[in-house]
Amino acid sequence: GAGVSQSPRYKVAKRGQDVALRCDPISGHVSLFWYQQALGQGPEFLTYFQNEAQLDKSGLPSDRFFAERPEGSVSTLKIQRTQQEDSAVYLCASSPGGEFSSPLHFGNGTRLTVT
Amino acid sequence: ILNVEQSPQSLHVQEGDSTNFTCSFPSSNFYALHWYRWETAKSPEALFVMTLNGDEKKKGRISATLNTKEGYSYLYIKGSQPEDSATYLCASYSGSARQLTFGSGTQLTVLP
Numbered sequence: 001g002a003g004v005s006q007s008p009r010y011k012v013a014k015r016g017q018d019v020a021l022r023c024d025p026i027s028g029h030v031s032l033f034w035y036q037q038a039l040g041q042g043p044e045f046l047t048y049f050q051n052e053a054q055l056d057k058s059g060l061p062s063d064r065f066f067a068e069r070p071e072g073s074v075s076t077l078k079i080q081r082t083q084q085e086d087s088a089v090y091l092c093a094s095s096p097g098g099e100f101s102s103p104l105h106f107g108n109g110t111r112l113t114v115t
Numbered sequence: 116i117l118n119v120e121q122s123p124q125s126l127h128v129q130e131g132d133s134t135n136f137t138c139s140f141p142s143s144n145f146y147a148l149h150w151y152r153w154e155t156a157k158s159p160e161a162l163f164v165m166t167l168n169g170d171e172k173k174k175g176r177i178s179a180t181l182n183t184k185e186g187y188s189y190l191y192i193k194g195s196q197p198e199d200s201a202t203y204l205c206a207s208y209s210g211s212a213r214q215l216t217f218g219s220g221t222q223l224t225v226l227p
Contacts, residue, residue, distance in 0.1 A: 004158070035217075042119070042204055042217035043159075056213060091159070100147040100208040100215055103161030 002026065006092050006107035013082045013114050021077045021110045025094030032075050033104065034067055035091040043091055049075060050098050082114045119207050121218035128195050129226050135191045136203065136221040141210025142186030149215065150179055150190055151204040159204060162190075183209075195225040 005024040013019050025032050031050055035043035036059075045059040051072040060067070064083075069075040079086055089111050093104035120139045128134045140148065147166050151159040163172045168183040176193045186209075192199055202220040210216075 033214075040219070042121075042206075042219040045214040045216070048214060058213065093159075100149075101164060101166050103149060103164050104151075104159075104215070105161070106151075106158040108156075108158045 004092055004094055004105050004107035006090075006110050008110060009108065011110055011112045013112065015082060015084060015114055017082050018078065018080045019082055019112065021079075021090050021092075021112070023075045023077070023092030023094075023107060025073065025075070025092070026096075026105055027073070029094035029096050029105070031095045031098055032069055033093045033095075034075070034077050035093065036061075037089040037091060037109070039088075046077070046090075079112075082112075084114050087112055087114045119205060119216050119218040121203075121205055121221050123221060124219065125222040125224070127224045127226060130195060130197060132195050132225075133191065133193045134195055134223070135189050136223075138188045138190070138205035138207075138218055140186050140188070140205070140207035140216075140218075141212070142183060143210050145183040145186075145207070145209040147208045147215075148181055148183075148188050149206040150188070151206070152201045153204060153220070154201040162203075190221075192223075195223075197225045197227050199223060200225045 034046040037043045048056040049069040064080045066078045089109040091109045093106045150162040153159040165181040170181040204220045206215045206217040
């Protein structure tokens with residue numbers, strides 16, 4: 001069946017540009033997570049949705065980062081006025097329930113390079 | 116321990132060798148420990164989710180153990196094959212974390 005799909009796969013942005021990253025989770029999955037992975041590090045939590053409700057956005061590094069999941073399925077992570085330090089792989093993951101005893105299903109990620 | 120730590124950072128083994136690596140995590144308020152395998156150009160794939168102290172799980176040649184009281188988990192690979200080459204990530208939901216917290220991973224290279 002279809003897994004988690006992220007687009008674009010690669011994005012190059014000039015410093016100061018806005019970008020939007022899309023995540024299509026597995027159909028019916030309640031929970032959706034965004035992670036940021038910098039080179040040589042593990043994924044760092046950004047934000048978490050349960051259906052359309054954003055329950056935790058404590059990991060968003062600044063007010064330039066914004067995420068939404070308006071209908072409880074597709075999610076968009078928006079980064080305004082991109083900076084070089086935003087260069088990273090952005091991973092989206094979904095899981096069927098709202099607890100952490102179920103594994104996360106990850107997409108292939110979007111590699112963002114800010115020049 | 117306050118964060119999730121993995122060791123070693125990288126590892127090279129010969130085909131056929133058995134190997135293991137460690138994940139350390141906060142032992143307080145433990146809820147779950149996850150292991151993922153992340154191959155280059157692919158998405159991270161779940162290997163195990165473990166919740167009980169003393170839990171042991173196995174999937175083919177790969178197995179994992181969990182000690183929640185001392186805050187560590189081991190991942191073992193028996194008879195490594197080149198296709199096992201990947202980054203192995205662990206993540207815990209424990210301590211003061213409000214979300215699943217990942218380690219930096221162990222990058223395994225199996226040489227033919």
